[in-house]
Amino acid sequence: MKNLLKILTIFIFLAFLASGCASVPGAKPTSLVNDLGSPKKSKLLEQRASLFWTAMVKGDLKEAYKYYDPFLRSKMSVEEFITKHGLVKYHEFKITGVKVEGNIGTIKVKVKYSVPKTKIKQLEASVPETTQELEERWLFIYDEWYKEYYLKFFETGAAFY
Numbered sequence: 001m002k003n004l005l006k007i008l009t010i011f012i013f014l015a016f017l018a019s020g021c022a023s024v025p026g027a028k029p030t031s032l033v034n035d036l037g038s039p040k041k042s043k044l045l046e047q048r049a050s051l052f053w054t055a056m057v058k059g060d061l062k063e064a065y066k067y068y069d070p071f072l073r074s075k076m077s078v079e080e081f082i083t084k085h086g087l088v089k090y091h092e093f094k095i096t097g098v099k100v101e102g103n104i105g106t107i108k109v110k111v112k113y114s115v116p117k118t119k120i121k122q123l124e125a126s127v128p129e130t131t132q133e134l135e136e137r138w139l140f141i142y143d144e145w146y147k148e149y150y151l152k153f154f155e156t157g158a159a160f161y
Contacts, residue, residue: 031143037100045105045138046098048145053093053109061085069139072149089114091129103140108133 032041048067055063061082065073068081076084090113097108111134115127137148 032140037102041140042098042100042105045100045107045140045145046095049095049098049107049109049136049138049147052147053090053095053111056090057093059089067147068149069146070141087115087118089116096133105138105140105145107136107138109136110134 032038032044052064052067055061055067062078065078065081072081090111092112094110095107096110097106099106110131112129112131113127114129115125117124117126137150138145139148140146
């Protein structure tokens, strides 16, 4: 009986110790996938969008590519992305709105951009500095926000949901 009491005491102590480890600092945080739009999830979206647009203003398309959804990145290499998107020069941005509904976020961003004089075949064109407000969709995948690659002109993207 005395040995049984010792074993039971040790078992209870180990169970208590194990349950305490779940809240140890540095432990993996709980997933936000089931979070329908807390301020924390909205702030994460705003931070990611800001990092993306900072890369675009710097002209760092290799860095900006990392923020696009994995569906695009599985279909288009970074080199192809840079070739297709290197023409537009972004000068500044300002995020004017953030909305989160489950795992889909919407960012409103005001951007200033231009297109330097470019000759494609026999057509020469340019766009002076222009300011425009855009609305873009972001997807929460694998506990991170990714910018949805969407071509408005063709009404299609790489992610289907």
